[in-house]
Amino acid sequence: MESFARHLVDKGHDVSVVTTCKTARDGRLTEGTPDGVRLFELDNRGRLGASARSSSPVASVQGRSAGGMRLLKIKRMVDRFLGQLLDHRLLFAAQFASPFLAKEVKSALSEADIVVSSSPPWITHLAGWIAKKRYGVRWLADYRDQFSGNHIQIGSAFSRPLERWIDRGLLRSADCVSVISGPMKTYYEQFHGRVECIENGYDEKAFARIEQVVVDKPASGVPKTAFVIRYAGSISADRIPHALLQAIVQANRGEGAPFHVEFCGESGLLRSMMPKTFPEAQPFVRFVPQLGYSEALAAMLEADLLYFVETSDTSSLSARGVLTTKLFEYLAAKKPVIAEISEEALAAQYLRASGLNMVISVKSDEIHDALIRYRSGGQVLAPDDAFIHSLSRAVKAQAMEDLLGQLYTEGARTVVRS
Structure with a gap:
């Protein structure tokens, strides 16, 4: 508004x-x-x-x-x-x-x-x-x-x-x-x-302003020490990243730069679960305090990959109708998106139409395979600029x-x- x-x-x-x-x-x-x-x-x-x-x-x-x-x-x-x-x-x-x-x-x-x-x-x-x-x-x-x-x-x-x-x-x-x-x-x-x-859409003027100050990524051919996956938002009981964290643990056992994930926002529930539920993932997880709007956009633009999780409940129109502003901002950032949601979810339709869906799945093995493809350079995405612009503010x-x-x-x- x-x-x-x-x-x-x-x-x-x-x-x-x-x-x-x-x-x-x-x-x-x-x-x-x-x-x-x-x-x-x-x-x-x-x-x-x-x-x-x-x-x-x-x-x-x-x-x-x-x-x-x-x-x-x-x-x-x-x-x-x-x-x-x-x-x-x-x-x-x-x-x-x-x-x-x-x-x-x-x-x-x-x-x-x-x-x-x-x-x-x-x-x-x-x-x-x-x-x-x-x-x-x-x-x-x-x-x-x-x-x-x-x-x-x-x-x-x-x-x-x-x-x-x-x-x-x-x-x-x-x-x-x-x-x-x-x-x-x-x-x-x-x-x-x-x-x-x-x-809701995304604010293209805000993205243009932030893009001017975001530090460019290393040139092609410079080895990465780690690939950064970022999530912006709160972690609640219906948004626990089970499949993502399992996939990261598996992927980081192989050769090549490891994957690290940063949760930016209120994530006390996940923090408390980590020692018992995801002990092996702890070295690859970082928690960041909630960011201001401009800071959050910069974090999206500076990430290698973005993580999206939302309820996959289809039992009501309310659950099926979830379209958070974050989804549109992810699309505006034009980064590959790992979506731990059902392929039937409404957000999945927008991700597929945007051409930025690196993987849409609630299965850890499918997310793992997508991470390996990305690390090997075999994941090629083709953003649909016209569709993404149609979602601008x-x-x-x-x-x-x-x-x-x-x-x-x-x-x-x-x-x-x-």
């Missing part, structure tokens, strides 16, 4: 963003506000404030503190029963109906042609619903992840029907719904008659602008008829 806002301002539109004030516990704020975008940050009383600009890292190699882990366990216990229903940002949404809402925000909303609410969290759609009712604006409800029917935050038999009820009830007032994948589109078409798909932001233009025109016609 930051990229979309920047694109809209560059095209001459007036963009205001209303959000919460961020505290140090929300982590490091690594990106600035796009030039020309008006940013309104609300405190818990609906007044204008400012986020804490902490320079400390979001996460450390050691992961969460003992107290933080206890709080996380309590939260997970509550979430297992209430799903996503209980959200501490409910007060943020309620402020949109308050007479004490900051006058600057009231003015921005009353002058707006269209309000876009983007979730998660789902309470942004509650805020959009209130803005629609209070100010009579056109409303686009944008989902980057599903609220109801979510395959990760499953909730309980109590919370699931309530989440569907909320989704259905809120979207009755929406003028349009936007989502990030085909399966997610199919899901939300149960609740609304107009659902458009606009993927420039293209996706233009699709968003076109959609907003349609909604504005339809709203103007309604006013004329009435």
